[in-house]
Amino acid sequence: MAARLQYSSPSFQKFQLWVNQWQFGSGWWPATLALYQRLGGDDEKLDAIVRFWAGEPTLKSSEVRRSLRDHGLAGAYPIGKLPPAESLHWQRLAFCAQLCRAIGFGGLVVLVEEIELIAQYSLLQRVKSYRVLGHLFGTTTLPEEIKKAPLVFVGAVTRDFERVILQEKGDWEKAPKIALQKHMSEEVVKAGMEAISQATPLRSCLEAREAIQSMWHRVADLYQKAYPDWVRPSPPQLPELYSTTTVRSIIRRWITEWDVRRYYSPDTEIGIVEDEAIKSTPTEELPELEEDEE
Template identity: 35%
Template sequence: MNTVNGSMDPTLTARRAVEALRAGVPSRDAVEALGSGQSAIEDRFQALCEGAGRGAAGGLLLGGGFGAGKSHLLEHLAGLALGAGWTVSRVVISKETPLHDPAKVFRAAAASALRAGQARPAIIEAAMALDLDGRAYAELLRWAVSSGSELNERFPATLALFAHVRERDAAFAETILRFWSGDPIAVPELRRRLKEIGEQRPALPPVAAVELARQRLRFAARLLAAAGSPGWLVLFDEVELIGRYSLLQRAKSYAELARWMRGEHGQGAPIAAVLAMTDDFEAEVISRNDREVVPAKLRAKETAEGTALAAAAEVGMRIIDREMHLLTPPDDVELKEAYDRLRGLHGRAFGWQPPDVAGLERLGATRMRQYVRAWINEWDLVRLYPDFQPETEVVDVPSDYREDPDLERSDPE
C-alpha cells in the first residue's frame, strides 16, 4: 500500500477514483469524489432507516436508466449507513443470486454483510463479540424461544449451545456460525450436543428451505442488533434482471420484492432494504405482458398456492408501477460542481492542470455517467496529445428483457 506519512497517497487515491469513474465502477473512492446529487432520495433513505431502527422494517425502490447512477447511489447510501454504525450487505441480482430464491439471497446478504472497521462477515463478528453474560444475549435468547419469534427450534438450540462452545470447541462454534449464515446443520449432532449440556431434547421439526431462509434473516438481524448494530441494510442492485426469468420465476420475484418493500421479512427486526432497477421496466415488462398474463396463468392452476402467489405478484408489480423513486437528472448546478470536482481530481491523479473540455451537450436525456466518462476521456486525450480536439458521441444500448432459458436452469424446481 502506498502511503505518505502513514496516510494513503493522495495521488494514488485520486487515480483509483478516476479509473473507477472511467470504468463506471462505483468504488468508495469514486463515490466520495463525486458525491450523490440525490438529496430527495437521501431524505427518504434517512426516514427508512429511522423507521427500521424502531423495528418498522421496510424498503425503498429506486429507478433510473442505464448509467443514471443507481449503483453509485447505492454505494453512497451504504457509506451513510456504515458511518451510522449499520450493518450493510450488497446483493447483485444474477443467475447465482435470483431474487425469487430467499435462501440464495440470504446467503449472499450474509456473506457480504459488513460493519465499518470490520473485516469478517458481520454475523460472525457479532457472534464472536457478543457478551454471553450480558443483557443483550439474554434478551436475544428470550426472544428466540418465544412463540412470537416464529423460529424453528434450531435457532434457540444453537444459540444456547453457542454460549457453551464458543470458548471450548472452536470447530462446533464454527458449525453454528455457518448454520446462522446459511449452511445446514446435522440434527443428530445438534441433539447429541444439547444432551451433553443437559438441555431437554427438542423436537427440531423439519422446515422448508424458503421458510428457514426467512427465519435466518430475522434471527441474524436480531443478533446484529444484540451486538450493537442499529440495523441491517440490504442493498439490491440490477433488480431488472427478473424480467429475463421464466413467468413463474418472475411471479416469485415480484412477490419477494413486495415482501422486502413491505417489511414482511423483518417482523419487528431492524431491517431496511433498498432495491434499484431500470426505470423502463414497468413499461417494457409489466405493462407489455406481466400485469395480465402472470396472475391469469397462476390462477388458472386453480390451486391455493397459485392463487396466493398471483395476489403477491400483483402487489409487487403495483409497487414497481407506483412506488418507484426516480433518480433526478443532473441540473446545470450539479453538472458544474461535478465538472469542477473531476477536473481537480484528474489534475491530482496525473500531476497536471487539465484545461476546459467540451464534453457532451447539456441535454435532459444525457446521464451523469455519460458526462463523467466524456470529461475523463477528453482530459486523457488532451493530456497525451495536447493539440488534439476531442469530440464525444453517445450511443445508447437498449435494455434486453427477453426471457433467458439459461437463467431458468438456476432454479432447483
C-alpha cells in the first residue's frame, strides 16, 4: 500500500494532514511518514518504516531521531517514547485504514477468522480474548484510537460456541468475575461474549441455490481478471448440496477445477472429493497454550 502513495494527490495531502493532527502516537506517525517521503532510494530504511507500520518492532527512537536530523526534520517532527504495545496495536489499525484511503480505497476490512479456537485457551486467556473481541465488535467499547477510523470488523465463529463454551462451560458467569480480579473492564469482556452470542447465522446453501448459480458468474469474472488467458467454461451443475455445505467450499471447488484445467488442459478429466464433515467446537484446553498468570 505504501508503494502506491502519490505525494501530489489530494488524497495523500488529506492523509498527511490527518497524520500530523492525530492525537495518538507521540509523534511517531508524522515522523515516519515524513521520513518515508524523504528517504528516496534507501530501501533498507524504507522497508524498516513499512514493517513498523505493519506491526514489527523494526525502529528504535534513537535511529528515527538520527534520520530526522540527517534530513533536516528534527525540529519539525519531534518524537516521544513509543506508545504502550496495546495502544500501538490499535493505532496501527487506524493508520493502515487511513493509508488505504490515501491510495483510493474506502478503508480497511479486518477479518477475524476461527474465533472458536478461543475454546482451547485457559480461562484467563479466554477472558483476554473476549476483551479484544469486545473492543472490536462492541458498540460502545471501541478503543479511542480507532473510533473514527474507516474500519470494518467481521468475525466468524462456529454455531455451537455459545452453547458449549459460554453456557455449558460457564464463561458467561466466570469471565466477568475474572475480569474484575485482573483489573480488566467487565463491560468490554461482556461485549465480546455478546458479540459471539448475537452473531448472524449464515444461510444454508439449501436455501440459496439460485444465488449460488448467479455467484458463479461473479467469481468467474474475478478469475478472468487474474488470468486473462484462461478459457472460460460453461457454468457447471451445482454439486449435491447438504445442510452442512458451505458457500466457501463451493467457491473453493470451482477455483480448484479452474486451476487444474488452466495448468494442464481445458479437457482434463477431474474428480473432486470433499470431506463435508463439520467438527464441533473443541472444548479441551490445550496445556501448551497455558501461560504464567503472573
